[in-house]
Amino acid sequence: MKKLTPEQRHFFQQIAELAFVNPFSVEREQADCALLAISPGSLPLAERSAKIQARLAEQLMQLQPLADFRIASFTGKVRETMEFAWLFYQFHEFQTAFAEFIERQQQAGDTAINLPCATELLRRFAAAGFDERASAKYIALFYQLHRGFHFINSSVSGQSPAIIELRMRLWNNIFTFNPHWYLDYLCGRMEEFSTLLLGPTGSGKSLVARAIGCSGFIPFDVSKQRFLESFTRSFQAINLAQFPESLLEAELFGHKKGAFTGAIENHEGLFARCSAHGAVFIDEIGDIDIPTQVKLLNVIQDRVFSPVGSHEKMRFSGRVISATNRDISALRQQGLFRDDLYYRLCSDVIVVPGLQQRLAQEPDELGKLIGGLLGRVIAQPEQRLIKRIEDRIRATVPTGYHWPGNVRELEQCIRQICLTGTYSMSQAAVASQPSGFELEQQEISAQQLQQRYCRFLYQKHGSYETVARITGLDRRTAKKYIMAG
């Protein structure tokens, strides 16, 4: 049996605890800094991790050559500590391999590809004394942790306190607030935990939903050296506002050929497309009528559904993520959203902050967001261009502007600045001030006027349906006009 000195025991204990701390939390930074004896804020996470990994390798090698590490050399509490310390080391050793694998899987799409580092990982696990079942579980967990970090980090950028909190909440949504529980009881069994995303339009709820949906636990098949499915299959999204009511049911549950006029082929609905390890994302959940709410409730509750025109019972085993930019409490009070459905959707309610709040908390967030958004328009935008756009926005947009379209509006603002050198807030401003002050200053077309009026009504009522009713437009046109704002 290996004996540890008190210093070694303390060091490995610190590492074992670190393995369970939310990487987006302040606690993680504090724990890293305590271990490295540096002050908080002095190094970013990636650099801290690299330093800790080097120290850990050194400490492990002082015990024995790494290749000779055996869990069985330790007993009692120390054994658990050393197991997690070793896992922590291997997790970081394969960080680049997993990052490349995620990229390759993304490119390969829905077919699960082989994990190139699987042979080496399995060899190390076996040599250390892990049985095949435990090895498969930890490899799947490594993959999930890497995906969770990758998708949260790439979808939710920014340093405002509201965004830092959001990243932390998302990590907990995937791995729970207590990863020991997750590891021991919940890993691979999260399908009954639903997520409801609230927040204003354009704030990024769909991105957040995708980050959660692509980060689920996917078991590892040791014999095939690949995961049971591609994570690209594990996220299935639907925007309910896109479909007329007559087609909603078919989109959610699918339909059989000939089930109704126009059903010329069998059609797989949202729930059928979702794999056992996946998640469905139901966007604009606040916009659906009561009969569809009842049908949704039944599927989520019983986990069984039938395509339109069929008696076949199909099973749905995925997680449910839903989102709305409407005031869900008000909808419930008005009897427009069923309480029973709400209580099925709300295991975790996460609010995505609006842009105004983010900029008020952290003005530098504007430059960072411009960099990220511009990167989608032109690859690797130069820092100077980002700065110039930022300066233009600051010169044009009044401080405290409420950015009613949030990040979506900022995206358009950046494009407009690139094309015209300025940003006309007219549409957005009219939304909150339909007094005609804009109209006095310029001539606009009937279509622009309709767009502005729709947007104004949407800000007031928060519902595409209500806008459509008041204006006499059909719902899709109303939504198109609102989005065009």
Ligand SMILES: Nc1ncnc2c1ncn2[C@@H]1O[C@H](COP(=O)(O)OP(=O)(O)OP(=O)(O)O)[C@@H](O)[C@H]1O
């Ligand atoms: N934090 C962010 N970083 C980068 N891009 C973002 C961010 N938030 C939103 N966006 C971009 O803004 C646009 C709108 O985002 P998204 O569709 O996720 O918003 P939403 O909250 O779901 O809106 P809605 O309630 O209208 O459906 C997208 O193009 C998205 O990529």
